[in-house]
Amino acid sequence: MTGSMHAAAAGPDDLDGALAIIDGCRAALEAQGLLQWTAEYPSRAFFQEALAAGNLFVLSDREGVAGVAVLDGSQPPEWSSAAWQHRDAPFQVIHAFAIAPHAQRGGYGKLLLAFCEDVARTRGCRSIRIDAFSENAGALRFWERHGYRFRGEVRFASKPARHQRYGCYEKLLERPDRSG
Numbered sequence: 676m677t678g679s680m681h682a683a684a685a686g687p688d689d690l691d692g693a694l695a696i697i698d699g700c701r702a703a704l705e706a707q708g709l710l711q712w713t714a715e716y717p718s719r720a721f722f723q724e725a726l727a728a729g730n731l732f733v734l735s736d737r738e739g740v741a742g743v744a745v746l747d748g749s750q751p752p753e754w755s756s757a758a759w760q761h762r763d764a765p766f767q768v769i770h771a772f773a774i775a776p777h778a779q780r781g782g783y784g785k786l787l788l789a790f791c792e793d794v795a796r797t798r799g800c801r802s803i804r805i806d807a808f809s810e811n812a813g814a815l816r817f818w819e820r821h822g823y824r825f826r827g828e829v830r831f832a833s834k835p836a837r838h839q840r841y842g843c844y845e846k847l848l849e850r851p852d853r854s855g
């Protein structure tokens with residue numbers, strides 16, 4: 676199955692598929708009482724801007740777009756209180772990381788994340804920063820499992836009441852294996 680998967684920078688034709696994944700995840704999360712993604716974020720405008728900047732990435736399988744992520748250097752101001760440890764390392768930030776609900780728990784996230792980490796290395800970065808909604812146990816487990824370390828909790832006043840606490844996570848990227 677993984678053989679049919681392919682991660683790449685998104686093209687304009689991927690935009691609708693990427694947004695459909697966000698809509699599907701938003702609904703699935705809301706069904707669990709998790710108001711993580713609002714109508715305002717992640718929006719079409721956010722993805723269009725990322726696409727134009729070469730920062731929108733998609734994972735596709737035979738059925739079409741199954742995963743999406745944005746990778747760039749911009750961190751929200753709310754993160755300033757987190758205890759980042761690799762402050763001197765150039766970093767990338769992953770935003771709006773999502774796998775289509777029907778495809779979750781099948782290794783797609785792992786593959787898309789490995790691709791994002793490769794892109795970050797190619798961009799000369801040494802670490803990756805992310806945040807995750809503190810109530811989203813599945814996402815927290817996913818990041819921790821992939822070596823992302825907790826750096827503190829921050830609050831987003833822009834999110835719905837009682838859904839404002841996010842954990843910040845950071846990973847120092849290994850250097851590429853030059854042995855081969």
Ligand SMILES: CC(C)(COP(=O)(O)OP(=O)(O)OC[C@H]1O[C@@H](n2cnc3c(N)ncnc32)[C@H](O)[C@@H]1OP(=O)(O)O)[C@@H](O)C(=O)NCCC(=O)NCCS
Pocket residue numbers: 700771772773774775778779780781782783784785786806807808811812813814816817820
């Ligand atoms: C988090 C997410 C990206 C993981 O993608 P995925 O394709 O399911 O991940 P993989 O199949 O590569 O890895 C699965 C691992 O992630 C963790 N995980 C993912 N979903 C989980 C859940 N609902 N409950 C518990 N653990 C979960 C587990 O460690 C799991 O390993 P396991 O199945 O051996 O226990 C995906 O669930 C998703 O898109 N969620 C909705 C959007 C979201 O919250 N994105 C993260 C924003 S910070």
